[in-house]
Amino acid sequence: MSDRRREPGKFDLVISGGGMVGAALGCGLAEQGFSVALIELHPPQTEWPADEVDLRVSALTRFSQRLLQELGVWERMTEMRVSPYREMRVWDEAGRGTIHFDAADIGEPDLGHIVENRVTRLALWERLGQLDGVELIFPDAVEKMELLGDQRRLVLSSGRQFDTGLLVVAEGANSPIREMAAISSSGWAYDQHAIVATVWPEQHHGEVARQRFMATGPLALLPIDDGRCSIVWSTSPAEAERLMALDDASFCQALTQASQRVLGGITRVGPRAVFPLRLRHADHYVLxxxxxxxxxxxxxxxxxxxxxxxxxxxxxxxxxxxVAARKAGRPLGSMATLRRYERARKGANMAMLGAMDLFKRLFSNHNRPLALIRNLGLDLADAAGPLKRLAIRRAMGLGAGTRY
Ligand SMILES: Cc1cc2nc3c(=O)[nH]c(=O)nc-3n(C[C@H](O)[C@H](O)[C@H](O)COP(=O)(O)OP(=O)(O)OC[C@H]3O[C@@H](n4cnc5c(N)ncnc54)[C@H](O)[C@@H]3O)c2cc1C
Structure with a gap:
């Protein structure tokens, strides 16, 4: 099963999609001695101006940080840029309800890090390039897939062909293989689009992540280590269209107002992009x-x-x-193996999806009694010491039942 003796072109598994998740999985499995082919349409960006912040950032939890440390890429990511946030403030537009999380309350140095997606991805790809048993195949994609006994035959756009016992699909939201495999999804479009941009506020953010809930959607101001903020402004599709059409000065003015001058005026904005938001959950994770x-x-x-x-x-x-299947001599792609994965993750993801959906509905709402309950809820949660500490630890991905 280890790469050193495998036939050329034969792999323990194939991963389609080398975004952050597929690349992390590839690194982890190669570290464990599996041979991996990773197929990707668009390899990562390798260079960018030092002072440029990518539009796409993610707030990475402690769990994710530990995983990336274990994969040997965190240090490289910190060389490029990771921005810690030590506090988080959340408040509601209607009323005075507010909640404040502080890493110091649970004896942690920070609550997490804001990291550009391209930083995480590049560090993982660099690591993949150093690992034995990994073949990076790009730009390429699976064009045809056939099930032959316990093998899946894959034909790529380049004409290459593989038979594999396990194909892991990490192609992101619009996965073509999920469609090819006829795996249906449940969910719906939110009536919200998210505008992302990097902005320059008058005041330093003080390493605090801020989120204001408005009836039209939440506005997040995420701290970047040099004092800038990355924003995720979710709002109605019509309002997003209007905001995207504004010139930079008018956009800054609208953002200054929406942020209630929490960091003073917004003086400058970089390029903007908009993403339609939807909730989607695959009805099966495995076949x-x-x-x-x-x-x-x-x-x-x-x-x-x-x-x-x-x-x-x-x-x-x-x-x-x-790893457990290999130890037990079970085929990697058998349902006996893969159902263990599905059982562990599907319910947990569903619970998070449901909780966030509820949150979105509760806050994106003009109903006055609901606004009162929301504000009371925020204040009560803010005052509930041990519960609040537990909530912080869960949001950081700690105690999620894994070894990280
Ligand atoms: C506005 C916004 C803000 C967000 N903020 C956060 C945040 O703060 N924290 C957080 O945790 N998450 C955040 N997210 C979500 C996060 O961006 C995604 O969950 C994450 O990118 C998913 O990673 P992935 O690797 O599964 O998929 P993707 O990042 O979509 O990567 C998929 C990869 O597969 C490749 N691919 C696609 N099709 C094929 C194919 N046919 N063949 C081969 N390769 C293919 C793509 O090129 C890509 O590299 C945010 C999302 C949005 C829209």
């Missing part, structure tokens, strides 16, 4: 010889910054399950 991970399996509202963190939890679980 014989196939497993979905990350956004290919689930899509969640970004309000709690959990998307890729759930994907890393999937990757960690699948690694454990595959």
């Amino acid at each position: 014989p010889g196939l497993a979905l991970v990350g956004d290919a399996a689930h899509g969640i509202h970004p309000l709690a910054g959990q998307g890729v963190n759930l994907g890393f939890l999937d990757a960690a679980e699948l690694m454990e399950v595959l």
Whole structure:
């Protein structure tokens, strides 16, 4: 099973999609001696101006940090840039309800880090390039897939062909293989789009992540280590269209107002991009010889910054399950193996998706009695010491039942 004696072109498993989740899984499995082919349409960006912050950032939890440390890439990520946030403030537009989380309350140095997606991805790809038993195949994609006994035959756009006992699908939200495999998904489009951009506030953020809930959607101001903020502004599609059409000065003015000058005025904004938001959950994560991970399996509202963190939890679980299967002599792609992964992750992801959906509905609402309950809830939660500490630890991905 180890790479050193494998036939050329034969792999223990194939991963389609080398985003953050697929690349992390590839690193972890190669570290464990599995031979891995990773197929990717778009290899990562390798260079960018030092002062440029990518539009796409993620709030990485402690769990994700520990996984990335274990994979040997965290140090490289810190060389590029990771921005810690030590506190988080959440408040509601209607009323005075507010909640404040502080890493010091639970004896941690920070609550997590804001990291550009391209930083995480590049560090993982560099590591993949150093590991034995990994073949990076790009730009390429699976064009045809056939089930032949316990093998899946894959034909790539380049004409290459593989037979594999396990295909892991990490192609993100619009996964073509999920469609090819006829795995249906449940969910719906949120009536919200998210605008992302890097902004320059007048005041330093003080390493505090801030989120204001408005009836139209939440506005997050995420701290970048040089004093800038990365914003995720979720709002109605019509309002997003209007905001995207504004010139920079008018956009800054609108953002200054929406943020209630919490960091003074917003003086400058970089390029902006907009993402339609939807909740989606695959009805199955596994089929014989196939497993979905990350956004290919689930899509969640970004309000709690959990998307890729759930994907890393999937990757960690699948690694454990595959290592155990190898030890027990069970085929990696058998349903007996893969159902263990599905059982461990599907319910946990569903619970997070449901909680975030409820949150979104509770806060994106003009109803006055509901606003009163929300504000009371925020204040009560803020005052509930031990419960609040538990909530902080769970949000950091600690105590999630894995070894990280
Ligand atoms: C506005 C916004 C803010 C967010 N903020 C956060 C946050 O703060 N914290 C957080 O945890 N999450 C956040 N997320 C979610 C996070 O970005 C996703 O959960 C994460 O990118 C999913 O990673 P992935 O590797 O599963 O998929 P992706 O990042 O989508 O990667 C999929 C990869 O597969 C490749 N691919 C696609 N199709 C094929 C194919 N046919 N063949 C080969 N390769 C293919 C793609 O090129 C890509 O590299 C946010 C999302 C949005 C929209």
